[in-house]
Structures are given as C-alpha cells and as structure tokens.
Amino acid sequence: xxxxxxxxxxxxxxxxxxxxxxxxxxxxxxxxxxxxxxxxxxxxxxxxxxxxxxxxxxxxxxxxxxxxxxxxxxxxxxxxxxxxxxxxxxxxxxxxxxxxxxxxxxxxxxxxxxxxxxxxxxxxxxxxxxxxxxxxxxxxxxxxxxxxxxxxxxxxxxxxxxxxxxxxxxxxxxxxxxxxxxxxxxxxxxxxxxxxxxxxxxxxxxxxxxxxxxxxxxxxxxxxxxxxxxxxxxxxxxxxxxxxxxxxxxxxxxxxxxxxxxxxxxxxxxxxxxxxxxxxxxxxxxxxxxxxxxxxxxxxxxxxxxxxxxxxx
Amino acid sequence: xxxxxxxxxxxxxxxxxxxxxxxxxxxxxxxxxxxxxxxxxxxxxxxxxxxxxxxxxxxxxxxxxxxxxxxxxxxxxxxxxxxxxxxxxxxxxxxxxxxxxxxxxxxxxxxxxxxxxxxxxxxxxxxxxxxxxxxxxxxxxxxxxxxxxxxxxxxxxxxxxxxxxxxxxxxxxxxxxxxxxxxxxxxxxxxxxxxxxxxxxxxxxxxxxxxxxxxxxxxxxxxxxxxxxxxxxxxxxxxxxxxxxxxxxxxxxxxxxxxxxxxxxxxxxxxxxxxxxxxxxxxxx
Ligand SMILES: Nc1ncnc2c1ncn2[C@@H]1O[C@H](COP(=O)(O)OP(=O)(O)OP(=O)(O)O)[C@@H](O)[C@H]1O
Ligand SMILES: [Mg+2]
Numbered sequence: 001x002x003x004x005x006x007x008x009x010x011x012x013x014x015x016x017x018x019x020x021x022x023x024x025x026x027x028x029x030x031x032x033x034x035x036x037x038x039x040x041x042x043x044x045x046x047x048x049x050x051x052x053x054x055x056x057x058x059x060x061x062x063x064x065x066x067x068x069x070x071x072x073x074x075x076x077x078x079x080x081x082x083x084x085x086x087x088x089x090x091x092x093x094x095x096x097x098x099x100x101x102x103x104x105x106x107x108x109x110x111x112x113x114x115x116x117x118x119x120x121x122x123x124x125x126x127x128x129x130x131x132x133x134x135x136x137x138x139x140x141x142x143x144x145x146x147x148x149x150x151x152x153x154x155x156x157x158x159x160x161x162x163x164x165x166x167x168x169x170x171x172x173x174x175x176x177x178x179x180x181x182x183x184x185x186x187x188x189x190x191x192x193x194x195x196x197x198x199x200x201x202x203x204x205x206x207x208x209x210x211x212x213x214x215x216x217x218x219x220x221x222x223x224x225x226x227x228x229x230x231x232x233x234x235x236x237x238x239x240x241x242x243x244x245x246x247x248x249x250x251x252x253x254x255x256x257x258x259x260x261x262x263x264x265x266x267x268x269x270x271x272x273x274x275x276x277x278x279x280x281x282x283x284x285x286x287x288x289x290x291x292x293x294x295x296x297x298x299x300x301x302x303x304x305x306x307x308x309x310x311x312x313x
Numbered sequence: 314x315x316x317x318x319x320x321x322x323x324x325x326x327x328x329x330x331x332x333x334x335x336x337x338x339x340x341x342x343x344x345x346x347x348x349x350x351x352x353x354x355x356x357x358x359x360x361x362x363x364x365x366x367x368x369x370x371x372x373x374x375x376x377x378x379x380x381x382x383x384x385x386x387x388x389x390x391x392x393x394x395x396x397x398x399x400x401x402x403x404x405x406x407x408x409x410x411x412x413x414x415x416x417x418x419x420x421x422x423x424x425x426x427x428x429x430x431x432x433x434x435x436x437x438x439x440x441x442x443x444x445x446x447x448x449x450x451x452x453x454x455x456x457x458x459x460x461x462x463x464x465x466x467x468x469x470x471x472x473x474x475x476x477x478x479x480x481x482x483x484x485x486x487x488x489x490x491x492x493x494x495x496x497x498x499x500x501x502x503x504x505x506x507x508x509x510x511x512x513x514x515x516x517x518x519x520x521x522x523x524x525x526x527x528x529x530x531x532x533x534x535x536x537x538x539x540x541x542x543x544x545x546x547x548x549x550x551x552x553x554x555x556x557x558x559x560x561x562x563x564x565x566x567x568x569x570x571x572x573x574x575x576x577x578x579x580x581x582x583x584x585x586x587x588x589x590x591x592x593x594x595x596x597x598x
C-alpha cells in the first residue's frame with residue numbers, strides 16, 4: 001500500500017472543514033454554533049501549526065525563516081518607526097483632551113496594522129519567489145524535502161516571525177499607554193485588539209506566501225496590497241452591492257465578498273472608539289475563520305508549488 | 314554493472330508565457346551512468362548540461378522521455394537522500410554563516426544532531442573553511458562559496474553526486490583539491506556525474522563522457538576509447554637514431570632497439586571536442 005502523505009491528509013481535512021462550515025452557515029441551528037466554532041479553531045490550530053511542527057524539516061525551514069527575519073535590517077527600520085510613532089503620540093498626544101487615551105490607542109493600533117501590512121509585503125510576499133530567484137531552492141530540493149514541506153515551513157516561519165514582532169510592538173504600545181494614563185484607563189479591549197491584529201497578520205502571511213509561489217516580487221507586492229485594501233472594504237462593498245439592481249454585477253460583488261478575506265473581523269478599533277467590547281467567543285470565531293482561510297490558502301500554495309518549474313520565473 | 318542513472322529519449326522544451334515553444338534545451342537524450350564511475354557531460358555553453366542536471370533533480374519536469382535515478386523517478390523524494398548536488402554557482406543563504414548553513418542542510422537530510430555536528434567539523438576541514446565558519450556567507454569570496462556548495466554535498470555523503478562545473482571559480486590549488494575529492498568519492502564506490510567544459514580536467518578524472526551539442530548527444534563512451542585514433546599506430550622506441558625511424562617497422566628488432574610500446578596515438582580531448590563540435594555546427598548550418 002502506498003503511504004498516504006501528509007499534504008494529502010491536510011488538504012482533505014481543510015476541504016471538509018470548509019464544507020462543514022458552509023453547510024452550517026446555510027443551515028443555522030443544525031448544531032450549536034459555539035461548539036463548532038471552538039472545535040474548528042482547535043482542530044485547525046493543531047492542523048496548521050502543531051502537527052507540521054512535528055516534522056523536523058518543516059521545523060528547520062521555519063527556523064531559518066525566523067533567523068533570516070531577525071537578522072534583516074528592514075524589519076528593524078519598520079519596528080523603529082512604529083515605536084517612534086507610539087512615542088510621538090505618547091508625548092504629544094494632547095490634541096483631544098478628555099479621551100486622549102482612546103485617540104492614542106487608535107493611532108497605535110493603526111501603526112500596528114501598518115506594520116503587519118509592511119511585513120506581509122516585504123517579508124512574506126517574497127518568501128518562496130526569492131528562493132527560486134536566488135536559486136537556493138535548487139539545493140534545498142536536492143534534499144529529501146517535499147515542495148509541500150517548503151511551503152508549509154515558510155508559512156509557519158513567517159507567521160511565527162510576524163507574531164513575535166507584533167507581540168513586541170504590542171507590549172511596547174500597551175506599556176507606554178499604561179505609563180502615560182495609568183491602570184485605571186486600561187481596557188481589556190486593547191489587548192483583544194492587539195490579538196485581533198495578530199490573527200489578521202497570519203492571514204496576510206498565508207495569502208502572501210501562497211501567491212509568492214507564483215508571482216514575482218513586485219507583482220506580489222501589488223497583489224497583497226490590493227487584497228489588503230479590498231479586505232478592509234468589505235463593509236463598503238456590501239453597501240454598494242446591496243444598493244445595486246443589475247443582477248450580474250450584484251452577484252459578481254457577492255462572489256467577491258465570499259472570496260476576499262474579511263479583515264473587519266479582526267479590527268476592533270472602531271468598537272474601541274465607540275466604547276463597545278468584544279467577548280472571547282467573537283475572538284475565537286475570528287481565529288477559526290482566519291485559520292480556515294489560511295489553511296485553504298496554504299493548501300492552494302502547496303498544490304501550485306508542487307508542479308512549479310523552479311527555474312521559470 | 315548496474316545503472317544508477319537511466320535517461321531515455323529525454324526532451325525538454327522551454328516554453329514562454331503563452332506556452333509557445335521557445336528553446337529545445339534537451340533533445341532526445343539517451344544516457345546511462347553506471348554505479349561507481351565518474352561520468353562527464355561536456356558541451357559548449359547552452360548545450361543543455363545544466364538543464365539535464367535540473368531534470369535529474371526534479372527541479373523541472375521533462376517534456377517527454379523518462380528518467381530513472383536508482384530505479385525511481387526524480388520526483389520521488391526518497392531517492393534524494395542518496396543524491397548530492399552542487400549547482401553551477403553557489404546559491405546560498407547570505408544571512409547564515411557556514412556552520413549554520415551546513416546545520417540547516419543536515420537537518421533537511423534528517424541527520425541526528427550529534428552526527429551532524431561531527432560531520433560539519435569534518436567537511437569544513439576538508440574544504441578548508443574551518444577558519445571562516447563563523448562568518449556570514451554573504452561576505453564570502455566566489456571560491457569560498459563554491460567550497461560551501463561542495464561541503465554541503467560531502468556532508469550528505471550520498472551515493473550519487475551531481476556536480477555542475479565543479480571547478481569553476483576555484484584557484485588552481487582549489488580545483489586540484491576538488492579533483493582529489495572527486496577521485497576519493499570514486500574510490501569509496503560513489504558515482505559522480507559532472508558537467509564541465511574544462512576538457513583537460515575531464516580527461517584526467519572521467520571514466521566515461523558524453524558530448525552534448527544543442528541538447529543532442531554527439532558522442533558517448535570511455536574517454537580512453539574516444540581519444541584513441543584507431544587507424545594509426547604509435548610506436549615508442551628508445552636507442553634509435555632519427556634517420557632510422559622510417560625503416561623502423563620491420564627493422565626494429567634487427568636493429569637491436571627496444572620496442573617499448575605499440576599502440577594508437579592519443580588525441581587530446583580538446584582537439585576531439587573542437588573537431589566534433591565543428592563538424593556538427595557545419596552540418597547544421
Ligand atoms: N529557464 C529557462 N527558460 C528558457 N530557456 C532556458 C532556461 N534555462 C535554460 N534555457 C535555455 O536552454 C538551453 C540550455 O541551457 P543550459 O543552462 O542547460 O546550458 P549549459 O549547457 O549548462 O550551458 P553553460 O555551459 O553555459 O552552463 C540554453 O539555450 C538556454 O538559453
Ligand atoms: Mg550550465
């Protein structure tokens with residue numbers, strides 16, 4: 001009997017998850033929504049991060065990605081500016097007296113979003129294409145490493161890096177807020193917002209890695225940026241398609257809405273502003289959504305890269 | 314003897330974005346490499362040597378024809394443990410140092426940590442990079458990078474070694490060392506397939522060669538046989554004066570000279586190569 005390979009199982013599980021989610025969405029009440037949310041998040045987390053990390057080759061590749069990103073100077077430039085931004089806001093944030101801290105939090109979160117976008121554009125979106133361009137993948141493929149493992153390793157390495165860096169950023173950011181405004185103004189919502197952004201970054205990385213199996217550096221920059229912008233405009237698109245009469249355009253709009261990632265699930269900036277809160281369940285359901293989306297993306301990346309001729313750029 | 318590599322009517326057509334054929338890089342190639350030999354692929358620039366190696370590694374896929382490496386297709390991951398590859402230029406992760414690069418490759422080859430550490434020390438010593446092992450490879454000179462490429466192959470210690478122009482970019486001592494290493498591999502029963510256009514080099518180390526021209530096989534065989542001019546005879550004698558050479562054939566014994574060897578004169582690989590390529594390109598144009 002032929003041994004069933006990990007990527008095949010991975011793809012099958014991802015597709016069945018996607019299928020069940022779609023069914024549950026079209027027939028609410030079939031199963032307690034919350035259970036499925038928890039289950040989906042836990043199962044996908046295991047599938048996307050824990051299981052692959054048992055594979056020492058994936059681990060080695062992820063480790064080297066992390067090493068590269070830590071040693072890259074561009075990242076420190078970005079980080080420096082983000083910290084600077086927070087610092088400036090912190091020092092001069094006297095513009096809106098009264099709810100200054102909200103204003104500052106909002107700006108800080110925007111800064112973090114920028115960081116995620118820049119990371120996605122400059123780091124993740126070149127991950128696999130650069131291996132082909134610099135031809136380092138030639139030697140890598142002369143080892144007993146499958147192409148799927150390469151995609152997986154790059155994905156995990158990049159997610160770990162972006163999470164690590166945004167953790168640092170969050171800590172700096174929250175600490176500086178605490179120092180400035182004291183504990184009584186601190187809201188759990190701020191922490192949730194940071195976590196939400198980290199989840200969003202995972203999704204950006206997944207998209208960027210997948211397209212980097214196909215697109216060259218510059219086109220991928222543009223692609224990731226467009227997805228980022230579109231993903232933040234889901235509300236506007238919904239609004240527009242809702243008012244449309246013409247059927248083909250409307251259904252095209254609805255298609256688009258189904259396909260592009262819905263980043264509004266991870267951004268709680270506006271809610272923070274309005275004084276609203278999210279609960280943990282919302283956060284977990286967003287996490288599940290991002291995991292499923294990422295898993296689908298990575299599966300696609302694996303399928304594309306499997307048949308990719310690495311010297312045809 | 315068993316064949317480690319078997320290539321049958323292999324063809325590779327590079328296509329452009331619209332899937333229109335652009336270049337026929339390898340055209341109906343038949344080749345087999347036997348276990349334990351050093352096989353050289355020769356050919357002018359752009360004749361398809363690197364493309365053949367890429368096909369052997371499964372980096373690209375044949376347009377038609379088949380490749381078997383140790384009995385399996387190159388897409389089969391399992392055979393990769395026994396293949397070492399040194400690309401035509403060293404493509405390295407600039408942000409790592411020599412130690413880390415080799416450690417990375419060792420991990421990809423599923424070598425246990427202890428063995429990895431020990432072998433890394435050994436191969437770094439073998440390629441003469443022990444001193445520079447903690448420096449980032451982006452600062453390495455060209456020859457030093459090539460040595461890492463070789464170190465990576467030696468670390469793996471595979472049955473089949475594919476070397477794309479192994480001595481390019483190395484100083485004379487370096488290329489001498491590489492040749493010794495290649496011979497050492499053969500002595501240990503490994504199979505080596507190398508591509509080169511440094512003919513003198515190929516002549517000294519290869520057992521068999523194939524000459525490619527525009528993706529087609531022009532000539533193949535043992536170096537010895539190919540370089541032997543069979544319709545001429547060469548006699549090496551001593552103790553004869555120059556005037557007596559013409560009468561030599563019948564008279565050699567009568568004259569009391571010592572007949573040291575009778576054989577066929579050897580062409581140099583260079584003249585053979587130039588002759589074959591000239592013939593071919595003359596025919597084509
Ligand atoms: N990715 C590619 N896309 C299109 N054509 C290619 C590609 N790679 C190689 N070729 C073409 O295939 C032919 C063979 O190239 P190859 O690199 O195999 O030559 P080579 O024998 O290794 O030459 P050299 O001695 O210069 O290294 C050349 O005509 C080259 O232009
Ligand atoms: Mg070449």
